[in-house]
Amino acid sequence: xxxxxxxxxxLKYFFLALVLYYVGKFMxxxxxxxxxxxxxxxxxxxxxxxxxxxxxxxxxxxxxxYITKINNASxxxxxxxxxxFISLLGKFIPGKVFYLGVRVYHYKKKGESGxxxxxxxxxxxxxxxxxxxxLFVLSFSFIPKxxxxxxxxxxxxLTCIILIVLHPKILTILFSLMExxxxxxxxxxxxxxxxxxxxxxxxxxxxxxxxGLGFYFCASSIYPLPLVDYLYVSGAFSLATIIGILSLxxxxxxxxxxxxxxxxxxxxxxxxxxxxxxxxxxxxxTSSELFWVGVVYVISLFFGxxxxxxxxxxxxxxxx
Numbered sequence: 001x002x003x004x005x006x007x008x009x010x011l012k013y014f015f016l017a018l019v020l021y022y023v024g025k026f027m028x029x030x031x032x033x034x035x036x037x038x039x040x041x042x043x044x045x046x047x048x049x050x051x052x053x054x055x056x057x058x059x060x061x062x063x064x065x066y067i068t069k070i071n072n073a074s075x076x077x078x079x080x081x082x083x084x085f086i087s088l089l090g091k092f093i094p095g096k097v098f099y100l101g102v103r104v105y106h107y108k109k110k111g112e113s114g115x116x117x118x119x120x121x122x123x124x125x126x127x128x129x130x131x132x133x134x135l136f137v138l139s140f141s142f143i144p145k146x147x148x149x150x151x152x153x154x155x156x157x158l159t160c161i162i163l164i165v166l167h168p169k170i171l172t173i174l175f176s177l178m179e180x181x182x183x184x185x186x187x188x189x190x191x192x193x194x195x196x197x198x199x200x201x202x203x204x205x206x207x208x209x210x211x212g213l214g215f216y217f218c219a220s221s222i223y224p225l226p227l228v229d230y231l232y233v234s235g236a237f238s239l240a241t242i243i244g245i246l247s248l249x250x251x252x253x254x255x256x257x258x259x260x261x262x263x264x265x266x267x268x269x270x271x272x273x274x275x276x277x278x279x280x281x282x283x284x285x286t287s288s289e290l291f292w293v294g295v296v297y298v299i300s301l302f303f304g305x306x307x308x309x310x311x312x313x314x315x316x317x318x319x320x
């Protein structure tokens with residue numbers, strides 16, 4: 001068992017090193033392009049980027065609370081928001097185990113079903129992915145033709161497949177099969193309706209649009225982008241974020257997210273500028289998340305009765 005874990009860990013860090021190597025190599029090659037550009041930082045856009053990012057995070061925490069509510073596993077709104085924000089710290093740990101574990105651990109402490117929280121997390125992930133892909137696909141209608149236009153039908157197909165799979169009847173069948181294969185009890189869907197799934201997808205679509213606006217401000221702080229590029233930029237960043245989160249071998253999607261940003265943004269700006277934007281976006285998103293998590297945590301200390309943190313038991317809590 002330990003041997004398998006060691007091999008998995010080695011493979012995980014190998015892929016992470018490989019991604020960082022190729023992204024870094026591309027960035028170094030792009031430095032020549034930057035010599036032709038006079039980059040000046042516009043701090044007004046940086047402030048707007050941080051404020052907009054908080055609005056996005058707050059929207060996500062509210063959507064999370066709504067998901068737990070329709071799954072009959074909700075707690076006080078204030079506690080739900082705090083737990084969601086604190087769980088963001090789990091993104092910076094390889095494997096994303098603590099990202100979910102923090103929520104399961106604290107919700108179980110409050111008497112809620114761990115299985116319901118796992119299922120809520122599943123809905124958060126899947127509807128978020130569907131909304132991200134949908135936003136990226138729709139953004140093609142607002143920019144000149146890029147190499148990604150050829151993949152538009154696949155994006156539409158992927159969005160449709162995700163939304164079909166998320167139909168309660170399909171999920172019931174899938175969970176039943178998974179119970180037989182893995183010999184482990186799966187969460188029950190309860191009273192969740194397909195209209196709830198579509199509503200969640202629409203809510204995440206709006207949230208990604210707000211996040212994209214923050215990224216647009218962030219990119220515009222070093223390179224002026226026309227407003228017409230906003231939707232494409234939103235779709236590009238949401239797609240990069242989702243792919244980064246799904247990359248289990250990369251803490252906070254480091255390297256992976258930058259690679260996707262460079263690939264998508266280089267369609268509307270030079271590769272050198274795209275590389276710098278990718279680096280600035282990493283600094284902005286990471287520092288913003290840590291700052292707002294800190295703010296929410298400090299507020300919880302003054303108004304909350306319970307200390308919420310990433311516990312050493314969080315990883316084990318997923319075993320519901």
